[in-house]
Amino acid sequence: MIAWLTRHLQTLVGSLGRLSQQKFSTFLTMLVIGIALALPTCLHVLVTNAQRATGAWHRALEISVFLQPQTPETEAQQLADRISKRRDVAQVELITAAKGLEEFQRQSGFGEALAALNENPLPHALLVRPDGAYTSTDHLAELAAWIRELPSVDIVQLDTGWVERLNAILEAISRAIVIATALLALGVLVIVGNTIRLDIQNRRAEIEITKLVGGSDGFVRRPFLYSGLWYGLGGAVLAWLITALVVSALRDPVGRIASLYGSSFELASLDLGTSTKLLLTGAALGWIGSFLSATRHLRDIEPS
Amino acid sequence: MIRFDHVYKRYPNGREALSNVSLEVARGELVFVTGHSGAGKSSLLKLIALIERPTRGQLIVNGQNVAGVSRRKIPAFRRQIGMVFQDHKLLYDRTVFDNVALPLVIAGVRTKEIGKRVRAALDQVGLLGREQCLPLELSTGEQQRVGIARAVVSKPPLLIADEPTGNLDPDLSLEVMNLFRRFNEVGVTVLIASHDLYLLDRFPVRRIRLENGRIVDPGNAAADDAAPLLDPRKLLEREHGAPS
Ligand SMILES: Nc1ncnc2c1ncn2[C@@H]1O[C@H](COP(=O)(O)OP(=O)(O)O)[C@@H](O)[C@H]1O
Ligand SMILES: [Mg+2]
Numbered sequence: 023m024i025a026w027l028t029r030h031l032q033t034l035v036g037s038l039g040r041l042s043q044q045k046f047s048t049f050l051t052m053l054v055i056g057i058a059l060a061l062p063t064c065l066h067v068l069v070t071n072a073q074r075a076t077g078a079w080h081r082a083l084e085i086s087v088f089l090q091p092q093t094p095e096t097e098a099q100q101l102a103d104r105i106s107k108r109r110d111v112a113q114v115e116l117i118t119a120a121k122g123l124e125e126f127q128r129q130s131g132f133g134e135a136l137a138a139l140n141e142n143p144l145p146h147a148l149l150v151r152p153d154g155a156y157t158s159t160d161h162l163a164e165l166a167a168w169i170r171e172l173p174s175v176d177i178v179q180l181d182t183g184w185v186e187r188l189n190a191i192l193e194a195i196s197r198a199i200v201i202a203t204a205l206l207a208l209g210v211l212v213i214v215g216n217t218i219r220l221d222i223q224n225r226r227a228e229i230e231i232t233k234l235v236g237g238s239d240g241f242v243r244r245p246f247l248y249s250g251l252w253y254g255l256g257g258a259v260l261a262w263l264i265t266a267l268v269v270s271a272l273r274d275p276v277g278r279i280a281s282l283y284g285s286s287f288e289l290a291s292l293d294l295g296t297s298t299k300l301l302l303t304g305a306a307l308g309w310i311g312s313f314l315s316a317t318r319h320l321r322d323i324e325p326s
Numbered sequence: 327m328i329r330f331d332h333v334y335k336r337y338p339n340g341r342e343a344l345s346n347v348s349l350e351v352a353r354g355e356l357v358f359v360t361g362h363s364g365a366g367k368s369s370l371l372k373l374i375a376l377i378e379r380p381t382r383g384q385l386i387v388n389g390q391n392v393a394g395v396s397r398r399k400i401p402a403f404r405r406q407i408g409m410v411f412q413d414h415k416l417l418y419d420r421t422v423f424d425n426v427a428l429p430l431v432i433a434g435v436r437t438k439e440i441g442k443r444v445r446a447a448l449d450q451v452g453l454l455g456r457e458q459c460l461p462l463e464l465s466t467g468e469q470q471r472v473g474i475a476r477a478v479v480s481k482p483p484l485l486i487a488d489e490p491t492g493n494l495d496p497d498l499s500l501e502v503m504n505l506f507r508r509f510n511e512v513g514v515t516v517l518i519a520s521h522d523l524y525l526l527d528r529f530p531v532r533r534i535r536l537e538n539g540r541i542v543d544p545g546n547a548a549a550d551d552a553a554p555l556l557d558p559r560k561l562l563e564r565e566h567g568a569p570s
Pocket of ligand 1: 364368
């Protein structure tokens, strides 16, 4: 077992040594893999950020409920209490007609014109803030429908349209990323496979000799598998760096846009989980690509 | 050790390299396979090492019928055969030590044991102390000895050599041949393909002579005895006594 481990370790380090002998071409291969991996990673980071941002907006959503005119204030208060009892409602704010008018006068600048009216044209209004855990579009629609059925309720406004559209777009982008990731992963397999194929061609004599003195297919293949592993891992590290660079380059402009909208939103970079996944994926792709390529091409090399 | 039974070898291009070859080499023998270039010597050795497979007939090596050795079992099969080649077939980017160690690494021998056995093998071929050289820093004769050390390092019961002295001058050839003889003395069956007449003259051991893929002289295992050769005087006598 220890001998077995030592042998694998030796091959692992040995293959790294061989790669470092051709620094430039090794780096180029890793860079190509890195770019291929960085693309979906960057997109993933951006979409995750966008989803986080819309999630925050979602939570700021309110349902505006206008009661029928002439509804007494006591009834409005009862209604507010009733709605706020629901589990999916965080808070209900009652804006009485008087308060509404006062605010409107203050904000609109029509103060005097409105003061000329002898009757308050505004109805009582309720601002319903849904609980953060129940902000799915479906749920909000359902809540709005329920409120609409309550007595004395006139108009229920739920403006989730744009959030819905944005979410649909993000959903589509997410799916596109999955497809792009699959294609790029395939690309990485091809890159690694082709590099290993060339590697095998260059070391044909060595492979023949090793087979002559009794090296099994597995033995001959092992160093190539480790090369593939290193290529994939190196590529993943480069992808991580590229993504970090892209995110830090976008952080300032995105922050500026967010602050224009009164948000303190900040672009998040790769978290630990995603980073780990990236490195593991890179290493696995390198391994699989070299496995497929080496298994296929080493079989063709027999001593003669 | 080796038995050919009506073996034929025809290459894909239609060339018949061996025709109806039947012969037997006993355990512990030292045998030459001779014949002109193109006679089929290399083909014969390649069949033994399963580099090629017989087209017809039966071949048994070390108790195993080669027909029963599947592709996957070839590596294990080859590990019981030490092979020496005219062009050495060394790994030129590895040290002498790594080259000789290769069969042991393949066999999964422990690192410490590898060091001991590699040095022992290099000692036998007179190259102790050159472990860290690269093959190209050595002379041709020394490279060939590295090849021999690699062939014997895992102590295989059978050693086959294809024109092992083909690129060497007479003195070096003798040296290499003496090495083979020494391995043979400790029980290794040795089969050497050679058309080096000068060398053959000095080693009156059993010779299997091939011509156009057929055995024209199977040699005589009983009459040929390598023992007198161990006496240097006899060797000298032979060298100076035979003017042809
Ligand atoms: N791989 C091959 N394909 C086709 N013909 C071959 C091959 N190897 C050897 N031959 C032919 O088989 C014959 C015997 O060759 P070989 O066994 O190499 O003889 P020797 O080693 O005695 O010179 C020769 O005519 C050679 O051209
Ligand atoms: Mg030959």
